[in-house]
Amino acid sequence: MCNQCQTTSGGTSNCNTTKLSMWRRIVQIIFLAILGKWMYYGVFRCPYIVPFVNCESCSIITCWGRITTYFYGWWIALPILVILFGRAFCGWLCPSGWVNQMLGKFSMVKLNSDKPWIRGLQIGMVLMILAGLVVYFVYGNPRIMIPIRTSDEYFNAVILSVSFGEWYWVTRTITVVSFIVASLIIANVWCRFVCPAGGIMELLRKISIFKVYKTDDCDDCNACRRVCEMGTRPNEMNCTNCGACLHVCHKDAIHFGMKW
Numbered sequence: 001m002c003n004q005c006q007t008t009s010g011g012t013s014n015c016n017t018t019k020l021s022m023w024r025r026i027v028q029i030i031f032l033a034i035l036g037k038w039m040y041y042g043v044f045r046c047p048y049i050v051p052f053v054n055c056e057s058c059s060i061i062t063c064w065g066r067i068t069t070y071f072y073g074w075w076i077a078l079p080i081l082v083i084l085f086g087r088a089f090c091g092w093l094c095p096s097g098w099v100n101q102m103l104g105k106f107s108m109v110k111l112n113s114d115k116p117w118i119r120g121l122q123i124g125m126v127l128m129i130l131a132g133l134v135v136y137f138v139y140g141n142p143r144i145m146i147p148i149r150t151s152d153e154y155f156n157a158v159i160l161s162v163s164f165g166e167w168y169w170v171t172r173t174i175t176v177v178s179f180i181v182a183s184l185i186i187a188n189v190w191c192r193f194v195c196p197a198g199g200i201m202e203l204l205r206k207i208s209i210f211k212v213y214k215t216d217d218c219d220d221c222n223a224c225r226r227v228c229e230m231g232t233r234p235n236e237m238n239c240t241n242c243g244a245c246l247h248v249c250h251k252d253a254i255h256f257g258m259k260w
């Protein structure tokens, strides 16, 4: 048993936070194993400009989006999850989110979202959503990369794909990877300001049913923001319901439940 739990109330909070964080990492690792390969294909191997949406007609038969029912799970389960728990997919399940969060631990800058100009950076998500809609509905989401190899030779396959892909496919792939690697400079920059899937969930987050939220007892001490890997506070911009801040509030103002 944890000694802290037996001694102080502050220790209890720390212990609860640690346990929740541990469970979140376990869930993330499980979903990394389940969804990781599909995510990898989506970023590096999917021949369409907008990945994850044309799996049914895709020629890469070794992609898990093609050979499993993940595709249907994604498009049926994800909207339900978002309506129930907002951006919990980002905080608990997304393999790409996990990669961003791990890289973000080494970041030089956190960019807390308490300043208006930082909140304004979410325009990046809006632009990415608009770009995706235009590519899909105006240009029919063309297939513009010939998958050179479909085996599990990950690195060679990526190098060959980039070498032989059309320039706009290469541009979109390098852009995505660059923003993810940029988490080493600005924590979680892709997930907070660029990812179009995260942007759609961010829009719907406000009408989700269950969420981590703060009450009027909040005195703006920002202790929750300091532990938040998204640089935010409960039920504010980019909150993923990860729960890392649930036990840090000295006013006991942070709760999880229904909040309209």
Ligand code: SF4
Pocket (backbone or CB within 6 Å): 089, 090, 091, 094, 095, 096, 097, 098, 100, 190, 191, 192, 195, 196, 197, 198, 199
């Ligand atoms: S913002 Fe995008 S990449 Fe990041 S965790 Fe959410 S869905 Fe995944």
Ligand code: SF4
Pocket (backbone or CB within 6 Å): 214, 215, 217, 218, 219, 220, 221, 222, 223, 224, 225, 233, 248, 249, 250, 251, 252, 253, 254
């Ligand atoms: S830790 Fe509590 S009091 Fe401090 S900003 Fe967060 S919700 Fe408000």
Ligand code: SF4
Pocket (backbone or CB within 6 Å): 091, 212, 224, 227, 228, 229, 230, 231, 232, 233, 234, 235, 238, 239, 240, 241, 242, 243, 244, 245, 246
């Ligand atoms: S505000 Fe709290 S629940 Fe929301 S993402 Fe940050 S640490 Fe997680």
